[in-house]
Amino acid sequence: MKSPLFGIKVMDFSHVMAGPFCTHTLHQLGAEIIKIEAPGKGDVMRHYDPREAFKAMAPPFIAVNTGKRSIAINLKHEKGIDIVKRLIADADVLVENFRPGVMQRLGLGYDDCKVLNDKLVYCSVSGFGQSGPLRDNPAYDHIVQAFSGVMSLTGEPGSPATKVGFPVLDTFAGYTAATAILAAILQRERFGEGQYIDIAMLDASLNLMISMVAPYLIAGDVPQKVGNRGFNNSPTSDTFPSADGEVSIGANTQVQFEALCRAIGREDMLENPLYASHEERLQNRQALRADIEANTRQKSAEEWEAIFNAVGVPSAAIRSIPEVAGLEHLQTRGLFRAQENTSGESKVTLGPGFNLKAMQHESVGPAPRLGEHSNEILLALNYSQQEIDALRAEGVVQ
Amino acid sequence: MKSPLFGIKVMDFSHVMAGPFCTHTLHQLGAEIIKIEAPGKGDVMRHYDPREAFKAMAPPFIAVNTGKRSIAINLKHEKGIDIVKRLIADADVLVENFRPGVMQRLGLGYDDCKVLNDKLVYCSVSGFGQSGPLRDNPAYDHIVQAFSGVMSLTGEPGSPATKVGFPVLDTFAGYTAATAILAAILQRERFGEGQYIDIAMLDASLNLMISMVAPYLIAGDVPQKVGNRGFNNSPTSDTFPSADGEVSIGANTQVQFEALCRAIGREDMLENPLYASHEERLQNRQALRADIEANTRQKSAEEWEAIFNAVGVPSAAIRSIPEVAGLEHLQTRGLFRAQENTSGESKVTLGPGFNLKAMQHESVGPAPRLGEHSNEILLALNYSQQEIDALRAEGVVQ
Numbered sequence: 001m002k003s004p005l006f007g008i009k010v011m012d013f014s015h016v017m018a019g020p021f022c023t024h025t026l027h028q029l030g031a032e033i034i035k036i037e038a039p040g041k042g043d044v045m046r047h048y049d050p051r052e053a054f055k056a057m058a059p060p061f062i063a064v065n066t067g068k069r070s071i072a073i074n075l076k077h078e079k080g081i082d083i084v085k086r087l088i089a090d091a092d093v094l095v096e097n098f099r100p101g102v103m104q105r106l107g108l109g110y111d112d113c114k115v116l117n118d119k120l121v122y123c124s125v126s127g128f129g130q131s132g133p134l135r136d137n138p139a140y141d142h143i144v145q146a147f148s149g150v151m152s153l154t155g156e157p158g159s160p161a162t163k164v165g166f167p168v169l170d171t172f173a174g175y176t177a178a179t180a181i182l183a184a185i186l187q188r189e190r191f192g193e194g195q196y197i198d199i200a201m202l203d204a205s206l207n208l209m210i211s212m213v214a215p216y217l218i219a220g221d222v223p224q225k226v227g228n229r230g231f232n233n234s235p236t237s238d239t240f241p242s243a244d245g246e247v248s249i250g251a252n253t254q255v256q257f258e259a260l261c262r263a264i265g266r267e268d269m270l271e272n273p274l275y276a277s278h279e280e281r282l283q284n285r286q287a288l289r290a291d292i293e294a295n296t297r298q299k300s301a302e303e304w305e306a307i308f309n310a311v312g313v314p315s316a317a318i319r320s321i322p323e324v325a326g327l328e329h330l331q332t333r334g335l336f337r338a339q340e341n342t343s344g345e346s347k348v349t350l351g352p353g354f355n356l357k358a359m360q361h362e363s364v365g366p367a368p369r370l371g372e373h374s375n376e377i378l379l380a381l382n383y384s385q386q387e388i389d390a391l392r393a394e395g396v397v398q
Numbered sequence: 399m400k401s402p403l404f405g406i407k408v409m410d411f412s413h414v415m416a417g418p419f420c421t422h423t424l425h426q427l428g429a430e431i432i433k434i435e436a437p438g439k440g441d442v443m444r445h446y447d448p449r450e451a452f453k454a455m456a457p458p459f460i461a462v463n464t465g466k467r468s469i470a471i472n473l474k475h476e477k478g479i480d481i482v483k484r485l486i487a488d489a490d491v492l493v494e495n496f497r498p499g500v501m502q503r504l505g506l507g508y509d510d511c512k513v514l515n516d517k518l519v520y521c522s523v524s525g526f527g528q529s530g531p532l533r534d535n536p537a538y539d540h541i542v543q544a545f546s547g548v549m550s551l552t553g554e555p556g557s558p559a560t561k562v563g564f565p566v567l568d569t570f571a572g573y574t575a576a577t578a579i580l581a582a583i584l585q586r587e588r589f590g591e592g593q594y595i596d597i598a599m600l601d602a603s604l605n606l607m608i609s610m611v612a613p614y615l616i617a618g619d620v621p622q623k624v625g626n627r628g629f630n631n632s633p634t635s636d637t638f639p640s641a642d643g644e645v646s647i648g649a650n651t652q653v654q655f656e657a658l659c660r661a662i663g664r665e666d667m668l669e670n671p672l673y674a675s676h677e678e679r680l681q682n683r684q685a686l687r688a689d690i691e692a693n694t695r696q697k698s699a700e701e702w703e704a705i706f707n708a709v710g711v712p713s714a715a716i717r718s719i720p721e722v723a724g725l726e727h728l729q730t731r732g733l734f735r736a737q738e739n740t741s742g743e744s745k746v747t748l749g750p751g752f753n754l755k756a757m758q759h760e761s762v763g764p765a766p767r768l769g770e771h772s773n774e775i776l777l778a779l780n781y782s783q784q785e786i787d788a789l790r791a792e793g794v795v796q
Contacts, residue, residue, distance in 0.1 A: 001593075004585035017609065017629075029581050048630060049617075059619060060629075063612030127712075129753070132727040138648075138712040142628040142635060146646030147714035149722045151626070151637075153563030154552065161637070161644060161716045163626040164562050165551030166607045170629075175573065175606075180752035182580040183427050187402035187756065189587050195399075195756035203733055206722070207751030208573075209564045211415065214461030214748045216719050217734065219447075221457060223719050228549070228561040230540040231415075231458075231568075232446060237540060239549075239559070246559060248544030250536075314525075314536040316545035318559045321614050321621050324547045324604070329530040335601055336615065350612045353605030354578035355527070358585065358593035 001358045003030025008185065010093040011084070012036060012068065013108075015043045017060075017141070017167055018125045018201065019097035021174030024064040026093070026181065028352040030359075033068040034091075034377060035368065036084060039398035042072060042370035056370060065367040066339055066349060071378075072371030072398035075106055079396045084108065086381050089116045093181055097125040100135050110196045120194045121184040125177050129200030139201055141167035148205035153212060156227040172208050173201040234278065235285035236260055239318065240296040247301040250314035257281070259311040264295035338363035371398040399756045401428025406583065408491040409482070410434060410466065411506075413441045415458075415539070415565055416523045416599065417495035419572030422462040424491070424579060426750040428757075431466040432489075432775060433766065434482060437796035440470060440768035454768060463765040464737055464747060469776075470769030470796035473504055477794045482506065484779050487514045491579055495523040498533045508594045518592045519582040523575050527598030537599055539565035546603035551610060554625040570606050571599040632676065633683035634658055637716065638694040645699040648712035655679070657709040662693035736761040769796040 008031040012023040020043070023033045037043055042056070043065075049058035074080040085108075088094060094113060096103050103109050103124070110122045124130055127139020142163055145151050150169065151161035177199040184195055206213050211231065212223040228248065230237030236251035251260040254277070261269040269275055269291060274284040281288055296304060301317035308315035330336065339349040340363070349364060374397050378388045391397045406429040410421040418441070421431045435441055440454070441463075447456035472478040483506075486492060492511060494501050501507050501522070508520045522528055525537020540561055543549050548567065549559035575597040582593055604611050609629065610621040626646065628635030634649035649658040652675070659667040667673055667689060672682040679686055694702060699715035706713030728734065737747040738761070747762060772795050776786045789795045 001585060001589045001591050004581040004588070006588075021608065025577070054617065059613035059617040060609045062616055063608050128727065129731055132730040134725075134727040137707050138710060140628055140635065140648040140650070140712050142626065143646055143648045143712040143714045146637065146644075146716045147722070149717055149719040150564075151646075151716050152718045155560060155563065161626075162553060162560060162563075163637075164566070165553065165560075165623055166548075166610045166621070167629045168562070168566065168606060171606055171608060172570065172573075175570075175577065176751050179423070179573065179577045179580060180754055182577060182584060183402040183752075184754055184756070186580060186584045186587065187399060187754075189584065190402070190404075191399045193399050193756060195754060197755065198753040199751075200731070200753075202722075202728075203731065203753070204751040206728075206733065206748060208566060208569050209719070210419065210461050210569060210748055211458045212564045212719055213723060215457035216723060217746050217748060218460055218737075219452065219457040223564070225563055226561075228540065228559075230538055231565045237538065239544065239561075246544075248541055248549075250538040250541045252538070309535050312536060314538050314541040316541045318544045318549050319547055320550045321547040321607070321610055324545070324600075325611060325614060327532075329526065329532040330600075330604075332530040333527055333598070333601065335604065339616075348615045350604060350608055350615060353574050353597075353602040354581075355596040355598075355601070356578055356582055356585075356593060357595065358582070358591060 003359055005029040005031035005185070008032065008093065009091045010034065010095060011087055011091045013094065013096035013098070013103070014125065015097065016045045017064070017170035018174040018177070019095050020045070020064040021171055022123070022125060022177035022181070023068065023095055024066070025175060025178035025352070027067050031093070034087065035065065035068045035070045037070055037072045037370055039072045039074050039371070039395065042070070046370065057367060062367040063349065067365035068368055069373035069377065070368035070371055071374045074396050077394070077396045079391060079394070081107055083378070083381070083397070085116055087377070088113050088120065091117065092119070092121065092185065094120060094122045095125065095177065095181070099138065100124070100126055100130050114194070118194055119188060121181055121188065121197065122194070123177050123181050123197040123199060125173060125199045127201045129203060130198045141170040144169045144201045144205055148202055149209065150205055153209070153223055153225060155225050157225045159225065169201050169205050173199060173204040176204040176207070233282070235281050235288050236292070240293055242296050242299060242301040242304055244300045246318050247296060247304045248316050248318060249308060254278070256313050259313050260308070263307050263311050263313065264292065266291065266295055340366045374398060401757055402754070403427040403429035403583070406430065406491065407489045408432065408493060409485055409489045411492065411494035411496070411501070412523065413495065414443045415462070415568035416572040416575070417493050418443070418462040419569055420521070420523065420575040420579070421466065421493055422464070423573060423576035423750070425465050429491070432485065433463065433466045433468045435468055435470045435768055437470045437472050437769070437793065440468070444768065455765060460765040461747065465763035466766055467771035467775065468766035468769055469772045472794050475792070475794045477789060477792070479505055481776070481779070481795070483514055485775070486511050486518065489515065489518060490583065492518060492520045493523065493575065493579070497536065498522070498524055498528050512592070516592055517586060519579055519586065519595065520592070521575050521579050521595040521597060523571060523597045525599045527601060528596045539568040542567045542599045542603055546600055547607065548603055551607070551621055551623060553623050555623045557623065567599050567603050571597060571602040574602040574605070633679050633686050634690070638691055640694050640697060640699040640702055642698045644716050645694060645702045646714050646716060647706060652676070654711050657711050658706070661705050661709050661711065662690065664689065664693055738764045772796060
């Protein structure tokens with residue numbers, strides 16, 4: 001069976017992270033992505049690495065731009081706008097993540113594009129959305145983490161607010177945009193119309209925190225920092241010291257608590273009235289923690305992980321990215337993909353986070369050099385080579 | 399235009415968080431969700447709140463189950479399996495998040511269901527996936543945060559691993575499942591076939607961390623904890639103390655750095671050779687931080703937020719969930735939805751994190767009581783009331 005987005009053409013005006021991750025996800029589902037970049041520097045994320053080997057091709061740029069095609073066009077030039085309008089007329093999807101209002105000033109707002117192509121699904125991604133008093137606030141991932149409450153929830157009780165250590169909201173907002181675009185394509189397929197989609201990092205962040213935000217709205221429950229404890233707040237769902245690092249344990253139920261006591265060789269704790277029920281364990285959490293710690297320090301985190309999991313108590317050693325990425329499990333799951341770089345060298349990169357059995361697992365193409373596909377894209381639009389050379393001489397394309 | 403998933407029927411065998419958040423997302427796009435629960439207690443998340451007012455209806459349960467219908471069926475009873483097979487024969491989508499192998503043992507694995515309905519999109523959500531050596535590992539959100547590297551990235555350099563303070567991986571895995579299901583429905587709509595989807599929290603977590611994981615795979619770059627600093631590692635993209643709490647600042651570029659200096663009344667810093675370029679500022683980050691802090695302490699976080707944003711330096715005061723949820727901005731964005739509870743009382747809950755302009759903004763229905771719709775669902779399957787009463791007497795349904 002063909003890929004879900006086979007034959008779907010996406011015009012990608014986005015840069016850095018949320019927008020490119022959105023179109024990366026669409027590409028993983030089979031869509032063709034044309035990346036529109038400014039001549040000269042192109043996407044600023046190309047330049048996030050000072051090393052010569054990654055010049056204009058920083059690894060975080062490669063990560064989310066594999067297999068896309070790049071055309072470098074000057075959007076401040078009328079002829080540049082003419083070219084992208086011809087591309088938009090033939091596209092299924094448009095994605096942009098400029099500050100609100102920029103596309104309108106370029107003559108490329110939704111209303112302008114709808115005239116060219118009324119089937120178009122047009123998606124804007126921004127920090128705070130296209131409407132509301134905060135729409136003009138500039139945003140980076142860590143700014144929205146501060147603004148949205150994400151930082152206020154992370155860390156030990158009483159500790160300063162803590163950022164999630166990777167750009168979780170850029171990524172999640174981009175994923176939300178991809179999801180909304182899929183829904184809109186399906187809606188168009190079933191019911192015939194294109195539409196406009198407004199994605200805000202702030203809105204997406206609240207949805208990601210739904211288990212905290214909705215209970216606050218529904219019941220007035222103000223979420224608190226809980227350190228490393230699990231969601232259901234059991235004192236035996238937390239991290240504990242081991243002989244060589246910390247191990248995370250998830251003993252939520254009475255059955256799991258009992259299995260935990262046996263696994264650490266402390267059947268005596270089953271008789272301790274202070275630990276008889278979830279409520280008692282909550283009240284005596286410090287004594288309980290001390291009792292468990294004294295035992296978990298005796299073996300390594302990976303040993304405990306195996307011991308606990310074998311008796312039905314979810315557990316994990318705390319791993320670094322290299323430790324996780326090296327696991328055979330992920331190899332057998334097919335989570336990595338062969339990836340050619342522009343010099344033809346074969347590398348490995350990350351495959352999608354979903355596994356649709358009716359999709360092929362393919363290797364992924366290289367991330368494009370700036371303007372690498374300008375010529376072929378313009379030829380396909382029926383510009384002659386002479387016209388293209390003239391446009392290049394005028395600085396309209398690169 | 400009708401909703402993207404108008405008329406789509408989802409059989410939801412899932413519980414707690416990742417699966418229910420998946421079907422919640424599908425419901426927000428117009429799908430009809432039939433929640434299959436065990437008689438007696440039902441979804442264990444119903445019972446996550448000890449307060450009488452939320453008996454069997456804990457706020458985190460309500461959060462992700464609004465508008466679904468519940469049928470309570472004993473799947474250990476042959477007649478219970480007969481009922482769900484009749485439901486599956488007429489469904490578009492099936493979602494389950496049992497441990498791998500449970501659905502097969504019930505006679506409800508993908509191969510069993512495909513025989514009943516070859517158009518079915520069948521999605522399994524688990525901690526570590528349906529294949530690979532770790533497939534049987536049990537999982538909770540905080541366990542996968544430990545295992546996947548998420549915890550290793552969060553916090554100040556040298557500090558212990560820190561959990562993201564909300565169930566980010568449960569939520570993101572569920573969202574990934576919803577995205578994959580949308581893609582599979584679109585694929586079926588365009589090319590005719592159903593399929594099996596395997597979603598693992600671990601796989602999804604690596605995709606969420608793509609800006610860390612892919613550069614490691616591509617260039618061997620081992621990600622480090624960076625505390626509250628932004629992704630591009632500028633010393634002026636970080637949190638700083640204010641008169642009343644911390645403020646996050648995002649001055650990445652030279653232009654933003656200069657605007658920052660002027661905004662804090664320190665034009666003199668523009669002349670300081672120690673701060674002349676990004677590289678210099680990195681080398682002298684401690685002195686730079688001290689210089690900035692001395693000034694940011696003079697006004698409140700919200701004052702600085704306004705001052706910085708006005709000059710193009712992204713900034714945000716660190717807000718709590720109640721502070722964010724109270725903002726007029728989100729009201730005007732339509733992010734909240736009126737929600738009826740089962741006693742007809744009107745409350746507010748969270749709307750979707752996306753805004754498709756061609757979809758209606760509707761109020762959301764109540765979360766179902768356990769088995770609230772058993773009778774009507776069975777009547778629609780052409781069971782007579784007498785047969786239903788007999789099934790109830792036998793303990794097959796509740």
